[in-house]
Amino acid sequence: MTPGGRLSAAMEILDAVIAGEPAERVLTRWARASRFAGSKDRAAIRDIVYDVLRRRRSCLWSSGAGQESGRALVTGLLVQTAPQDLTLYDGAGHAPAPLGAEEEAGQRATLDEARVAVRCDFPDFLEPELRRSLDERLEQVMTALRDRAPVDLRVNRLRATPDQAAQALRAEGIETEPLADAPDALRVVAGQRGVAGSRAYRDGMVELQDAASQQVAAAVRAEKGMRVLDLCAGGGGKTLALAAHMGGQGTLAAYDANPARMRDLPARAERAGVRVTIADDGLLARMQGAFDRVLVDAPCSGTGAWRRNPDQKWRLTQADLAELVALQARILDRALTLVRPEGRILYATCSLLACENEDQPRAFLDRHDHALKGAERRLDPGPGGDGFYFCELLP
Numbered sequence: 001m002t003p004g005g006r007l008s009a010a011m012e013i014l015d016a017v018i019a020g021e022p023a024e025r026v027l028t029r030w031a032r033a034s035r036f037a038g039s040k041d042r043a044a045i046r047d048i049v050y051d052v053l054r055r056r057r058s059c060l061w062s063s064g065a066g067q068e069s070g071r072a073l074v075t076g077l078l079v080q081t082a083p084q085d086l087t088l089y090d091g092a093g094h095a096p097a098p099l100g101a102e103e104e105a106g107q108r109a110t111l112d113e114a115r116v117a118v119r120c121d122f123p124d125f126l127e128p129e130l131r132r133s134l135d136e137r138l139e140q141v142m143t144a145l146r147d148r149a150p151v152d153l154r155v156n157r158l159r160a161t162p163d164q165a166a167q168a169l170r171a172e173g174i175e176t177e178p179l180a181d182a183p184d185a186l187r188v189v190a191g192q193r194g195v196a197g198s199r200a201y202r203d204g205m206v207e208l209q210d211a212a213s214q215q216v217a218a219a220v221r222a223e224k225g226m227r228v229l230d231l232c233a234g235g236g237g238k239t240l241a242l243a244a245h246m247g248g249q250g251t252l253a254a255y256d257a258n259p260a261r262m263r264d265l266p267a268r269a270e271r272a273g274v275r276v277t278i279a280d281d282g283l284l285a286r287m288q289g290a291f292d293r294v295l296v297d298a299p300c301s302g303t304g305a306w307r308r309n310p311d312q313k314w315r316l317t318q319a320d321l322a323e324l325v326a327l328q329a330r331i332l333d334r335a336l337t338l339v340r341p342e343g344r345i346l347y348a349t350c351s352l353l354a355c356e357n358e359d360q361p362r363a364f365l366d367r368h369d370h371a372l373k374g375a376e377r378r379l380d381p382g383p384g385g386d387g388f389y390f391c392e393l394l395p
């Protein structure tokens with residue numbers, strides 16, 4: 001495909017997203033229906049779509065258009081990031097039609113005049129809560145979420161040291177660098193697209209995991225021989241990190257209210273060389289008060305990881321947020337029934353919002369006056385990884 005053809009494809013996909021379809025679904029459908037597109041075309045189109053979604057509001061502003069359309073959003077992205085590429089709108093082949101005089105006149109070269117929610121790309125209803133949560137860091141943090149996330153790996157210490165893993169990856173054309181705050185992390189600096197097909201990945205030497213997620217798993221302080229529960233395991237990224245911290249020894253259980261989300265976990269655990277018990281409600285009922293550590297990686301707004309899931313940013317509503325906050329409190333209360341009296345709960349979210357973060361442990365301690373708060377940390381999204389919050393709770 002030509003560069004102009006890729007722009008047109010991204011516009012078509014974005015039109016469907018604007019009409020309400022999830023981006024991932026539209027991208028898959030488009031790829032199936034467009035056999036002429038090679039893997040490089042598909043990757044490039046996906047990048048354009050996701051770059052736009054991270055900056056959906058400001059792209060519309062930069063385009064100067066009155067109404068959202070795929071064309072307006074892609075134009076806005078180019079105005080912001082690659083104005084020279086607007087010459088690709090020449091109508092040749094599958095390229096977008098040339099810009100009209102009105103379209104050209106409407107373009108805005110800077111975001112200086114835009115309101116903060118437009119300039120920093122977030123929904124209006126979140127502004128008061130973001131201000132309360134981030135205070136003077138609001139613009140810096142929200143700006144960081146307008147760019148792509150880095151690709152980080154977690155080295156599985158049961159299979160290799162970080163040096164050995166870096167060497168194995170280099171032999172396959174994947175260059176990495178160590179990261180200061182996460183000792184098992186490698187940041188991929190070249191060859192990102194080769195990771196999932198690499199031998200190091202297939203042999204369980206490395207897993208794809210954001211560096212801040214790795215810090216959360218380390219904060220659980222799971223040790224060899226312990227009984228550990230990952231109560232919101234999802235795909236099991238943190239479960240596998242916990243297994244590595246436990247040196248593969250002890251009991252590690254993974255639970256999720258939606259068990260289908262854990263579907264791939266047994267195969268991932270096998271690849272990593274660890275054993276994970278997939279828990280159901282019956283097993284949890286038999287293990288009340290039995291766990292040394294319970295990780296509650298709670299369902300949340302995902303605001304701290306919006307770089308990776310920019311579609312979520314425009315779907316979240318005030319009502320969703322209220323439901324999530326209530327659900328988080330219920331899950332924390334359940335965690336309390338599962339942890340040993342001398343054990344520890346680690347409450348974590350990939351949220352930036354105080355209502356899902358600091359407010360939750362505070363409300364938990366009000367409900368359970370015997371419980372105590374331990375270490376608490378907020379990780380802002382940026383070069384170090386996604387945005388996370390975590391807090392230890394002692395029963």
Ligand SMILES: C[S@@+](CC[C@H](N)C(=O)[O-])C[C@H]1O[C@@H](n2cnc3c(N)ncnc32)[C@H](O)[C@@H]1O
Pocket residue numbers: 213231232233234235236237238239255256257258261297298299300327331
């Ligand atoms: C933030 S995600 C977990 C991500 C996962 N820990 C990881 O590292 O990949 C939150 C998970 O909580 C699950 N969940 C939602 N309600 C729950 C509940 N009441 N009890 C347990 N898990 C729940 C969701 O299905 C979702 O998989």
